[in-house]
Amino acid sequence: MDGDYVIGGVFSFHYYMHTVKHNYTTMPEPLSCAGSINSRGLRFSRAMVFAIEQINNSTKLLPGIKLGYEIYDSCASVSVAVNVAFQLSGGLDPVFNTGDKCSQSGMVLAVVGASGSTRSISMSRIIGPFNIPQRVADVIRRSTAKVVVAFISTGDMKILLEELSRKPSPPRQWIGSESWVTDRDMLRFSFLAGAIGFGIEKSVIPGLRDFLLDLSPSKVADSPLLTMFWEEAFNCRLVKSEATDRSVCDGTEDIKTLRAHTLTHLISTSNH
Incomplete structure (x- = not known):
């Protein structure tokens, strides 16, 4: 939505990016998401729209100023998040802007998200994705540590646990953030010795x-x-x-x- 000032939003509406095996003989296809809708990411984006509408409808907060927004799907992927970061800083791209609600192409003044620390760090540094495999399963398997602290998003944690499930490591105590430790889907990873985490206190946002x-x-x-x-x-x-x-x-x-x-x-x- 256009506005005098535009705020960017980056949320994981999908958990996965559609992966293509490149043969480097043709132009790569644009990045795209895969899988079903992640209603949690959708919920975050709707809350952002709600907040902006509340500000625009108020006569006290920003009188005479209309806020707009650009909201993107990061696919819970670093590659897509970095790509989106360039779109937010350099104007709209036809691949991402498929609607008719935005006519302006100026860069945004602030960004909400991404809805995960991994993508947020990547976006803040604006470095290209080099697809160099690392980040972490073999390190956990070899480690003599008895406790693993994982402050990580649900999508990233699923990828890690799915890799670990191929060759489970010795039993360990897991300490997790609210995002994944309260996700019932994690119960399918039976090799976890145990998990403890923290829930966020409930509150009510009027309206x-x-x-x-x-x-x-x-x-x-x-x-x-x-x-x-x-x-x-x-x-x-x-x-x-x-x-x-x-x-x-x-x-x-x-x-x-x-x-x-x-x-x-x-x-x-x-x-x-």
Whole structure:
């Protein structure tokens, strides 16, 4: 959305980047995301939009000034996050800007995110991704340490644990950040000797819950990202397509009727 001042946002709407094995005989394809929608990242972005709208609608905070925003998907990938950092600092790129809501191409004045320390550090340094394998599984396997402290995002932690599960290391005590230690999907890594972490105290942001639940098919259709979320949540298509067996949404879909797990993922920002 255009504005007098534009704020950038970078969140992990997907957990993975679509990887391509380059043969270096043709021009590489643009980076793209893979997998299903990560509702946590979507929730963060909606909270950012909510905050900007609250500021724009206030007569006291920034009178006479309209804030705009550019929000990008980092795919929980350093490569994409660095690419996005260049877009935010150098103007819009047709590959990333697929909508018609932004006409200005000036660089943003501030950035919220990325929603993970690994991508945030990479973006802050603006260094290109060299695809040099390292970062960490063999070091953990060889180490004599009995405790591992992992302050890391859920997406990055899954990649690490999936690699460790190929050849489990000796049992250790894990200490984790709230992002992954409260994720039930981590229970599938049975080789972990134990894990302890910290949860964030709950609070309520007035008006945010109602804002997140105020979605209708007409509002969703204006956003490709919300359209993807809507179609996955209700297993239907907003626009008829021969490429899928899903039926066309009939307009009776109500976000408040979603099963508790899906709904909790979307609105739980109001509890943090």
